[in-house]
Amino acid sequence: MHEDAARKAQRWTFREQFLDTDRLRHINYGNLTLRREAHLFLTHGVVVSVLALMLFWIVSANWSRLLGFTGMFGSSEPETVQCYEIVTNVTQLPPPPPIAPPEPPSVKRVAAPVEAAPKVGKIKKVAEAPPEQTFATQKEIKQAIQQGPADQNAGGGTGGDTVVEFVNCQTPPTVVSIPSLRYPEMARIAGIEGRVFVRVLISEDGRAMKANVVKRIPSDGTMFDQEAIRIAMETKYTPGIQNGRKVRVWMTIPVRFTLRES
Template structure:
């Protein structure tokens, strides 16, 4: 009996070495001669496991191959429809070019004539003309021109300057610009009095007075050369009086005193 068991165990060991999926178990079903139940199923379990694994691998490989080459399989089988192919449409563009005639020349617009507006002259109302007897007609008067009025004013100004000079003779004609080594200057300058009328009216100005200085330093005559503003002569008299009452030292040329004109600017400004 023991030898028979040893043979069974030896055969089981050989089968296990030949097939890796065989589980190691005792063949008690053979000893008991049982061909059903759990022992019979466990003896065939390795077969079912190996068949299932191989079948699963084969099916998975087939599925991957078919899915990867699906379009090729359909084209080979003849089931590929025309709808799967991309539709290519060709359009033919026809462009027609028509040579247009040249445009007509643009007519230059006629210049508009500007008509001057008719101006109705306004006749001044001079009243009624009355006839006057020749005996009662006024004598004719001759009016001075602008040039004659200007000359009269200049002569009046020169007369005022010479009058302030203490009766200087008309023979003291000295050129306005005489070269000299040393120009005359003030020894004692008299300040001019501000005219009361100009102070009340708030008038300010500046007067340029030229005074003729003699060899002894006395003022011979004076005249106004320029006014600021030009039409304001209210300061002329006091300006001339101021320069005539001032004391000077004479101009020097070649070591000797000479007569020379000296221009003094005098500003009149309210405090």
């Protein structure tokens, strides 16, 4: 027994609480011996298990070859092959019956509802419409221009003919007053002269309702259009009279733009 066993036993139990490895290292029996050799047993067990698994897999995969090679569990009797004869009876079937086309759906004839005659009120007698108004031709306008224009002085030039073309009516409209003409600046600088024919609608009270350009001489002299329309719209007229009452009348007014010599 170790010499200081009592002193070490007291130290193990009450002080530092650890085993005396120096003493236990020389013990060759019991639990300590098994612990020292545990890794050997584990290694042997793993190797044997792997080898047994591989052997079982190889034998099972080649079992039929092993039986044929060794001749075990074999039968000396030859194999017999049985043949079966299959007899089939073919019967000619009659043709299928013809398929009848489906009957068209019956259509019910419904009598159309008779609409009641519309109610007609009393017929009132109205005044006869005035006869259709025809416009003067360009030849008549040209003749009216040649009869004697009246000049209006404005903006360094003269223009604004008062010769008027109108539709046929009992009492045609007349010109009461014409505003001063303002010669377009671009045309005055370029020395361009021309004439513009403006068609204007005269209302029942002698006012111009709307106007548009129907012709210009020269044909590309569009710089005079705005001033010619202004002259036609600001001119005061007497209304046209048809069958004793005032009516709306279209008139065509030629506006002449002429430069004066300074």
